[in-house]
Every structure is written in C-alpha cells, then in structure tokens.
Amino acid sequence: xxxxxxNVSQETKNLIASLPSDKDxxxxxxxxxxxxxxxxxxxxxxxxFQKHFKPRGxxxxxxxxxxxxxxxxxxxxxxxxxxxxxxxxxQTHPLLSQNPHDLVPFxxxxxxxxxxIPDLTKFPSPMIFSTHTHLQALREATTxxxxxxxxxxxxxxxxxTFVSGWHYRNMLHRTKMDQATFELMFDAYCRGVLLYGPxxxxxxxxxxxxxxxxxxxxxxxxxxxxEEPRIQVKRLAEFLKCPFTAEEEECGSVExxxxxxxxxxxxxxxxxxxGTTRIGLDSQIFFRKxxxxxxxxxxxxxxxxxxxxxxxxxxxxxxxxx
Ligand code: A3P
Numbered sequence: 100x101x102x103x104x105x106n107v108s109q110e111t112k113n114l115i116a117s118l119p120s121d122k123d124x125x126x127x128x129x130x131x132x133x134x135x136x137x138x139x140x141x142x143x144x145x146x147x148f149q150k151h152f153k154p155r156g157x158x159x160x161x162x163x164x165x166x167x168x169x170x171x172x173x174x175x176x177x178x179x180x181x182x183x184x185x186x187x188x189x190q191t192h193p194l195l196s197q198n199p200h201d202l203v204p205f206x207x208x209x210x211x212x213x214x215x216i217p218d219l220t221k222f223p224s225p226m227i228f229s230t231h232t233h234l235q236a237l238r239e240a241t242t243x244x245x246x247x248x249x250x251x252x253x254x255x256x257x258x259x260t261f262v263s264g265w266h267y268r269n270m271l272h273r274t275k276m277d278q279a280t281f282e283l284m285f286d287a288y289c290r291g292v293l294l295y296g297p298x299x300x301x302x303x304x305x306x307x308x309x310x311x312x313x314x315x316x317x318x319x320x321x322x323x324x325x326e327e328p329r330i331q332v333k334r335l336a337e338f339l340k341c342p343f344t345a346e347e348e349e350c351g352s353v354e355x356x357x358x359x360x361x362x363x364x365x366x367x368x369x370x371x372x373x374g375t376t377r378i379g380l381d382s383q384i385f386f387r388k389x390x391x392x393x394x395x396x397x398x399x400x401x402x403x404x405x406x407x408x409x410x411x412x413x414x415x416x417x418x419x420x421x
Contacts, residue, residue, distance in 0.1 A: 100140060100213075101140045101144075101212065102140065102141075103140050104128075104140060105140065106139075106143050106144075106212075106213050106214050107139045107140065107142075107143045108143065108214075111139070114132075114142075115130050115139060115142065118130040118132055121292045122292075123138075123287060123292065123293060123294070124283040124284045124286070124287040124293075129292060129293070129294065130142060133235060133236065134233070134235070134300055135232070135233050135236060135295060135296070135300065135301070136292055136293060136294060136295065136296050136297075137294065138294060140213075141208075143214065144208070144211045144212045144213075145207045145211075145232055147207075147214065147215075147216065148207050148210070148211040148230075149236065149239040149240045151211070151216050152206060152240040153240075154228075154240070154241055154244045154248040155224060155226070155248065156244065156245065156246035156248055157224045157225040157226075157248070158224070158225060158226050158227075158228060158248040158249075159176060159225060159226070159227045159228070159249045159250075159251065159339065160206075160227075160228050160229065160230060160237065160241070160248060160249070160250045161173060161227060161228070161229040161230075161251050161252075161253070162229065162230050162231070162232070162234070162237060162250060162251070162252045162253075162305060163229070163231065163252065163253045163254075164231060164254075164255075164260060164295055164296075164298060164301050164302075165231055165264060165267075165294070165295065166255070166260045166261075166264045166267055167254060167260055168255050168321035169229065169231075170199050170365075170385040170386070171199075171324065171360065171362070171389070172251065172253040173199035173200065173202065173203040173227070174194055174202075174359070174360040174365060175324075175332060175360050176203070176251060176335065177193070177194060177199065177202050177203055177227060178192075178194060178356045178360055179335060179336050179339065179341065179356060180225060180227065180339060182341075182356065186352070189355070189359075192359065194359055194365070195359075195368060195370075196368075196370055198370060198371055198374060198376050198385070199365070200376045200377075200378075200380075200382075201376055202227075203227045203229050204228060204229070204377075205228075205229050205230065205378075206228050206229065206240075207232060208231070209377065210228070212378075231294075232295065233300060233301045233304040233305070234316070235304055247312075247314075247315045248315070249315055249338065249339060249340075250315060250317070251316075251317045251319065251338070251339075252308075252309070252319065253319045253321055253324075254302050254306075254318065254319070254320050254321065255321035255322070256322060256394075256421050257288065257298050257406055257410055258394035258398060258403060258406060259391065261284070261285065261288045261394070261398075261406075262393055262397045262398070263387065263393070265281060265397070266387055267387075268284075270381070270383075270384040270387075271380070271384060285402060285406075288406070289405060289409055299409075299410060299414060302414075302419065303413075303419070305318055306318055306418075307417070310418075317335065317338040319331060319335065322421075325389075325390075325391055326391075328357050329353050329354070329357070332356060332357060333353060362386055362388075362389040366383070366386035371383055371385075371386060
C-alpha cells in the first residue's frame with residue numbers, strides 16, 4: 100500500500116499539492132520532494148522518519164536503491180557485525196532462520212510506515228537499519244544525532260537494477276507483464292520517474308557523500324562484491340571498525356561469512372523458500388540470479404545504448420564510473 104495515499108496527513112496533502120507530479124509506468128501518482136520521487140504514503144513515512152528518527156552513534160544505516168543489492172548488503176553487514184556472537188555455534192545464526200529484511204528493518208518502508216512512530220530505544224545496540232532514500236533525505240534525520248552513525252551504500256549498474264526490478268514486479272504480481280509494460284518501465288527508468296528515482300541522483304548523492312565524509316559513508320558496488328568478495332567484505336569490516344584479525348582470517352572467518360550470505364545458501368533456506376517477511380512479502384522474491392550482466396538477456400542493443408548515454412551524461416565529471 101505504499102503507492103496509495105491513505106496514510107497521508109492533511110499537512111502532507113497540502114505539501115503534495117504544491118509538488119511537481121508525474122505518473123509511474125502503472126499510472127500511480129508520484130511526487131517530487133527535494134529532488135526525489137515518492138508515492139504519497141512513502142513520502143509521509145519519509146517525513147515521519149526524518150522528524151522522529153534519531154540514530155545512536157552505534158547505529159549502522161544501509162542504503163540502496165530497490166534491486167541494488169539490498170538483501171545481500173543486509174546479510175553481509177549483519178554477519179560481519181555480529182560474528183562474535185555466533186562463531187561458536189553457527190547452527191543458531193539468525194540468518195539461517197530469518198530473512199535478512201527481518202533482521203535489518205527498513206526505516207520508511209517498515210518502522211515508520213502506516214503513520215507509526217516506533218520506540219527504537221528498545222533495539223539492542225549496535226542496530227542496523229536500512230533505507231532507500233537518497234543521502235540528502237537521510238541526512239535530514241541523521242544530523243539530529245549527537246555523534247554520526249555509519250552509512251553503507253550499495254550501488255548496482257542501472258541496466259541490471261532495471262532488469263532485476265522487472266523480474267521483481269513479475270514475481271510480486273505472480274504474473275509476467277507484457278512487452279509494452281516492459282518498455283513503459285524502461286522509459287520511466289530513463290526519465291528517472293520512479294519511486295526513489297532518478298537513479299543517477301540517488302547514486303551521486305551517496306558517491307559525493309562518501310568522498311566528502313570517508314569516515315562515515317562507504318560506497319560499495321554490487322559488481323565489485325561479486326568480483327572480489329573477500330576484499331570487499333574486509334573493506335566493509337574495516338569501515339565498520341570491526342576489522343578481521345589475522346587469526347580470524349587464518350581460520351576462514353571471511354569465507355564463512357561469504358558462504359553464509361551467498362545467494363545459493365540463503366535462497367535454499369526453508370525460511371526464504373516458503374516464508375513471508377514481516378511486511379508481508381514472499382521471502383523468495385528477493386532472491387533470483389544475482390549475476391552481473393543479466394540485462395543482456397532482456398534489453399535490445401538500442402535500449403542499452405540509450406541508457407548508457409544517459410548515465411554517462413549524468414555522471415560526467417563525478418569520478419564515478421561503471
Ligand atoms: P537479480 O534479480 O539480478 O537476480 P535487492 O536485494 O536490492 O532487492 O536486490 C535483489 C537482487 O539482488 C536480485 O538480483 C537478487 O537475486 C540479488 N541478491 C539477493 N540476495 C543476494 C545474495 N545473497 N548475493 C548476491 N545477490 C543477491
């Protein structure tokens with residue numbers, strides 16, 4: 100129901116009336132608030148979380164675009180941060196019995212959704228949260244904190260993100276949408292008019308943030324985690340101030356975490372094959388192929404050229420390359 104407007108206060112309705120608006124590829128209204136597109140209920144939740152969320156210095160916030168590698172990042176960070184607790188008895192690891200999205204809740208899509216104002220002090224520290232908002236929107240909440248918390252962003256190439264999103268929609272609706280809808284959705288990505296879009300604004304917000312504040316914002320790439328998983332997980336642990344010790348490395352702790360968090364392992368667990376997440380989604384729809392370059396099976400060369408040109412133009416001069 101995040102696309103709807105049944106949880107929107109009168110104040111937010113007035114705000115929405117003043118915002119640039121457009122429609123998503125399904126015809127649902129999207130509103131542009133401070134450079135980012137939202138559905139009404141999502142905007143309400145973002146405003147609520149900006150107003151009420153006050154991170155503790157020990158909190159970790161994971162950020163991503165939908166289909167950018169969120170599930171993998173959630174499981175990796177959870178496994179890295181809590182590795183001491185489960186190193187003795189790996190059979191009791193929470194990732195074996197719970198979906199990563201239930202271990203690392205979304206701020207605006209779960210905790211602050213439906214006009215809820217949760218009491219987050221009940222969560223043990225360190226707590227890991229996640230968000231799909233761009234960095235400027237997240238900063239409106241985090242600047243209230245007395246000490247900065249760590250933010251980890253995962254970015255994935257736009258073509259694979261788009262194709263993953265297409266499959267996700269089909270799985271969500273349990274039906275394969277037609278070619279015309281595929282093209283409409285592609286057009287929406289190219290125009291940037293989609294929830295949390297435009298893609299390039301999102302990616303650039305975290306890219307620039309990571310350059311300006313290396314200590315607290317880490318920018319990771321899905322493709323790099325696939326290509327050099329050990330290096331990237333060690334980089335993640337160092338950033339989170341819990342680097343792997345020489346002893347841990349020797350006894351294969353990095354490999355263990357990678358194995359635990361692998362797509363193959365997670366997607367074959369009973370909880371992820373059959374269960375539903377706390378927000379009511381089939382757990383299995385978060386796991387598919389997990390490959391780099393699957394877009395080649397879905398986009399025509401012309402489509403790829405179009406979107407590549409857009410991205411090149413939008414990212415030019417930023418130093419961020421794919
Ligand atoms: P594909 O649809 O290309 O397979 P998100 O987690 O942001 O929703 O993104 C989902 C994408 O990440 C899907 O990509 C999914 O298969 C992939 N994914 C999920 N869990 C993964 C894991 N443990 N390792 C690698 N990729 C994973």
